[in-house]
Amino acid sequence: MLSSTEENYLKAIYKISERDNKAASTNAISSEISTSAASVSDMLQRLSSKGMTHYEKYKGVTLTEQGNKIATNLIRKHRLWEVFLVEKLNFTWDEVHDLAEQLEHIQSPDLVNRLDQFLEHPKFDPHGDPIPDADGNFTHRRQIELTNLATEEIGTLVGVQEDSSTFLKYLDRMGLSLGTELKVLEKFEFDGSVKLLVNNKEQITISNKVCKNLFVKK
Amino acid sequence: MLSSTEENYLKAIYKISERDNKAASTNAISSEISTSAASVSDMLQRLSSKGMTHYEKYKGVTLTEQGNKIATNLIRKHRLWEVFLVEKLNFTWDEVHDLAEQLEHIQSPDLVNRLDQFLEHPKFDPHGDPIPDADGNFTHRRQIELTNLATEEIGTLVGVQEDSSTFLKYLDRMGLSLGTELKVLEKFEFDGSVKLLVNNKEQITISNKVCKNLFVKK
DNA sequence: TTCTATTTTTAGATTAGTCTAAATTTATTA
DNA sequence: TAATAAATTTAGACTAATCTAAAAATAGAA
Ligand SMILES: [Mn+2]
Ligand SMILES: [Mn+2]
Ligand SMILES: [Mn+2]
Ligand SMILES: [Mn+2]
Numbered sequence: 001m002l003s004s005t006e007e008n009y010l011k012a013i014y015k016i017s018e019r020d021n022k023a024a025s026t027n028a029i030s031s032e033i034s035t036s037a038a039s040v041s042d043m044l045q046r047l048s049s050k051g052m053t054h055y056e057k058y059k060g061v062t063l064t065e066q067g068n069k070i071a072t073n074l075i076r077k078h079r080l081w082e083v084f085l086v087e088k089l090n091f092t093w094d095e096v097h098d099l100a101e102q103l104e105h106i107q108s109p110d111l112v113n114r115l116d117q118f119l120e121h122p123k124f125d126p127h128g129d130p131i132p133d134a135d136g137n138f139t140h141r142r143q144i145e146l147t148n149l150a151t152e153e154i155g156t157l158v159g160v161q162e163d164s165s166t167f168l169k170y171l172d173r174m175g176l177s178l179g180t181e182l183k184v185l186e187k188f189e190f191d192g193s194v195k196l197l198v199n200n201k202e203q204i205t206i207s208n209k210v211c212k213n214l215f216v217k218k
Numbered sequence: 219m220l221s222s223t224e225e226n227y228l229k230a231i232y233k234i235s236e237r238d239n240k241a242a243s244t245n246a247i248s249s250e251i252s253t254s255a256a257s258v259s260d261m262l263q264r265l266s267s268k269g270m271t272h273y274e275k276y277k278g279v280t281l282t283e284q285g286n287k288i289a290t291n292l293i294r295k296h297r298l299w300e301v302f303l304v305e306k307l308n309f310t311w312d313e314v315h316d317l318a319e320q321l322e323h324i325q326s327p328d329l330v331n332r333l334d335q336f337l338e339h340p341k342f343d344p345h346g347d348p349i350p351d352a353d354g355n356f357t358h359r360r361q362i363e364l365t366n367l368a369t370e371e372i373g374t375l376v377g378v379q380e381d382s383s384t385f386l387k388y389l390d391r392m393g394l395s396l397g398t399e400l401k402v403l404e405k406f407e408f409d410g411s412v413k414l415l416v417n418n419k420e421q422i423t424i425s426n427k428v429c430k431n432l433f434v435k436k
Numbered sequence: 437t438t439c440t441a442t443t444t445t446t447a448g449a450t451t452a453g454t455c456t457a458a459a460t461t462t463a464t465t466a
Numbered sequence: 467t468a469a470t471a472a473a474t475t476t477a478g479a480c481t482a483a484t485c486t487a488a489a490a491a492t493a494g495a496a
Contacts, residue, residue: 005453026474039454041475046452058461058474089332102324108317114307223483244444257484259445264482276444276491 002052004105007074008033009043010052013063014071023060072136077112078104079125084115086126093126093177094168127168128159128178128215146182146194146214154183155216162213174204182216220270222323225292226251227261228270231281232289241278290354291330296322297343298333304344305337311344311395312386345386346377346396346433364400364412364432372401373434380431392422400434 002010012032016024026044030037048055052067063071081103085096113134116122123139124130130138141158149155157180160167171177175198183197192208220228230250234242244262248255266273270285281289299321303309309317331352334340341357342348348356359376367373375398378385389395393416401415410426 003452027472035453036455037474038456038476043453045475085329089329089336091328091332095328099324099326099329102326106317106320108320110309110313111303111307111317114309118307221482245442253483254485255444256446256486261483263445 001107002050002070006043006047006050006052007070007105009040009047010063010067010071011074013053013061014068014075017062023062025060029061069136072132073112074104076132076134076136077106079129079131080112080115080119080122082125082127083119083122083131087119087122092168092172093163094165094172096126097163097165124159126178127163128157141217143215143217146184146211146216147192147208149182149184149216149218151184151187153218154181155218156181157214158217159215160213161215167210167213170210174206175199175202176214219325220268220288224261224265224268224270225288225323227258227265228281228285228289229292231271231279232286232293235280241280243278247279287354290350292322294350294352294354295324295330297347297349298330298337298340300343300345301337301340301349302333305340310386310390311381312383312390314344315381315383342377344396345381346375359435361433361435364402364429364434365410365426367400367402367434367436369402369405371436372399373436374399375432376435377433378431379433385428385431388428392424393417393420394432 009029012029013024016028016032020028026037026040029035029044030040033040044053044055044061047053047067048061051064052070053061053063055061078100081100082096085091085099086093091099116134121133122131124141130141132138143158144155146155146157157176157178159178160171176182181199183200184194185197185203186195188194192211193205194208194211195203195205197203227247230247231242234246234250238246244255244258247253247262248258251258262271262273262279265271265285266279269282270288271279271281273279296318299318300314303314303317304311334352340349342359348359350356361376362373364373364375375394375396377396378389394400399417401418402412403415403421404413406412410429411423412426412429413421413423415421
């Protein structure tokens with residue numbers, strides 16, 4: 001049984017390895033969880049002695065099968081709780097992440113599966129991220145960055161890269177939510193901003209930075 | 219903001235003070251939370267310096283208004299989560315306590331009230347214990363120990379003293395649950411055991427120890 | 437009231453997780 | 467390839483929470 005702290009390290013390693021497709025470096029973990037590199041270095045040795053990670057000094061760290069299983073299960077719990085908070089308790093999508101960060105550490109063999117059943121086995125969380133099943137398998141979805149949509153092409157918003165509260169609130173203000181249909185009207189080469197037709201109604205212009213954080217399905 | 223550990227001390231102090239109607243002693247707390255008296259003594263000084271308790275060396279400890287508020291809110295959260303687990307996730311009443319012990323420490327100003335709303339403001343938890351409202355007020359119910367029911371009297375089972383899994387499972391086996399109607403058929407003076415008519419159907423005999431753990435409403 | 441038993445507190449040590457500063461290793465650049 | 471920069475690890479210290487053993491205070495009994 002791992003502590004919440006140890007679990008958070010596993011999650012960070014999982015996230016970084018997936019993003020960069022290589023072993024997670026001490027510094028990467030350090031900035032991911034806002035902890036000093038010295039503390040991270042220390043923890044990596046402990047996690048390895050517990051069989052959670054493969055670690056060679058100065059070479060970075062990867063998850064063992066066991067570590068991967070725990071990390072995946074944490075993600076499963078995190079995302080299921082987010083669905084619960086939005087669907088059942090009517091929280092908004094920008095409010096649930098921090099709460100899920102706490103709830104994902106609740107220890108119970110049964111709870112997560114009962115929650116899954118209660119929510120009717122959702123495949124995606126409120127931010128469009130896939131929820132792994134009990135065996136750790138993710139539903140894969142063909143999605144592309146909005147920046148890769150050509151002029152006149154149409155896509156449906158299915159996910160976001162970032163899930164900071166400020167970004168999500170900005171999307172709400174712009175009338176953008178998961179399922180929204182977007183048509184690219186014009187792409188401005190100057191700064192990469194894009195003019196969109198939203199749900200065949202309003203026209204809005206969003207910056208390149210926003211574009212890069214939106215995933216659509218053609 | 220207090221740690222889970224500190225919160226558990228406040229809960230223990232609350233529980234003991236209520237039960238014994240006096241300041242909680244170091245030893246009482248020690249046995250309540252299975253921690254050495256030395257550790258308790260140490261923690262009591264810390265809690266007092268944080269304004270959570272009134273503490274005088276060798277004289278025991280009581281909660282301040284602030285400490286009381288936090289303890290009451292923990293009980294509120296604990297019991298609401300128990301209702302959630304039983305009503306929504308179909309856990310049995312003997313499975314939920316340990317999970318609620320974890321869930322009660324989730325920090326969120328909003329969560330508990332939304333949960334309360336989602337559950338439609340339950341007044342009692344699955345063990346018949348009252349759930350305090352947002353202001354800390356408990357619903358009081360006139361209930362008596364089953365041992366105080368005379369022969370031929372009828373009562374409805376509304377609560378249990380103990381909520382250990384073994385006791386609750388025993389009650390399940392005997393066909394006893396909250397709401398069950400009980401008629402006292404015979405009281406055996408020899409060992410204090412009692413013969414009951416359950417829901418006007420079966421007859422069972424239960425020990426004095428069991429009797430003392432059951433609350434009924436006439 | 438005085439001795440003894442019980443309760444409580446203090447002293448000193450331990451573990452997890454963290455930090456800063458210093459040392460070491462690896463990577464980059466001239 | 468040698469010097470320098472960056473990344474990583476080690477050393478040493480701190481806090482929260484715990485323990486055991488010892489000291490001190492209180493309560494109970496003779
Ligand atoms: Mn999240
Ligand atoms: Mn999410
Ligand atoms: Mn309980
Ligand atoms: Mn209960």
